[in-house]
Amino acid sequence: MINRSRILIADDHTLVAELCKRLLDAEFDVVGVVSDGRALVCAAGELRPDVVVLDIAMPILNGLDAGRQVKEMLPALKLVYLTMNPDADVAAEAFRRGASGYLLKTCAASDIVLAVRDVLRGKSYTSRALQDAIDSLRWQRKDLVNEEERLTDRQREVLQLLAEGKVMKEVGGILNMTPRTVAYHKYRMMEVLGAKSTAELVKYAVRNHMVAA
Numbered sequence: 001m002i003n004r005s006r007i008l009i010a011d012d013h014t015l016v017a018e019l020c021k022r023l024l025d026a027e028f029d030v031v032g033v034v035s036d037g038r039a040l041v042c043a044a045g046e047l048r049p050d051v052v053v054l055d056i057a058m059p060i061l062n063g064l065d066a067g068r069q070v071k072e073m074l075p076a077l078k079l080v081y082l083t084m085n086p087d088a089d090v091a092a093e094a095f096r097r098g099a100s101g102y103l104l105k106t107c108a109a110s111d112i113v114l115a116v117r118d119v120l121r122g123k124s125y126t127s128r129a130l131q132d133a134i135d136s137l138r139w140q141r142k143d144l145v146n147e148e149e150r151l152t153d154r155q156r157e158v159l160q161l162l163a164e165g166k167v168m169k170e171v172g173g174i175l176n177m178t179p180r181t182v183a184y185h186k187y188r189m190m191e192v193l194g195a196k197s198t199a200e201l202v203k204y205a206v207r208n209h210m211v212a213a
Helices: 014-025 037-047 063-073 088-096 109-120 128-137 143-150 153-163 168-175 179-193 198-207
Strands: 006-010 029-034 051-054 078-083 101-104
Touching (some): 006 014, 006 037, 014 029, 014 109, 037 051, 037 063, 051 063, 051 109, 063 078, 063 088, 063 153, 078 088, 078 109, 101 109, 153 168, 168 179, 179 198
Parallel strands (some): 006 029, 006 051, 051 078
């Protein structure tokens, strides 16, 4: 029996996730489908897939941060982003954080299968509409990397949840910490970023693609 490569899908749009599963099931072993970045990190540790197909904009933990955490846990794993975000800066940042593929959801359905095949062979795959722009930015723009380094992973998780409108008690429940600890992270981030209000923290989160505008 031929061992089929294991695929994990992460997308908060059920229709997109089910379509991807249907497209990939014929050739690969789709081991799971999750709908947020935190669930992705947990599932990847348990299921140990060869490839993750994931979105950028996901609740609780965005795709960029979730993808980076998964790559740190499973360095050989391949990340293929499937997103509506056509921003070449974001695509270049995804590759800097370890992505092997970046496709727009406007691509042909067959492109998803082609992308997974290519990354399993050690190649990269990018939507044609973004290729030239990504090539010029990929190794030049460092501002998003520098911004990432200003906050810890835990602070970024807290910030995304606050930016999504969750109160401190809700954030604490999701991240298994007390509201007091959440408050400490919030005010520490305000100090680091020079933010004077929650609204300014939210603007920072939007600007750095942790949440959608």
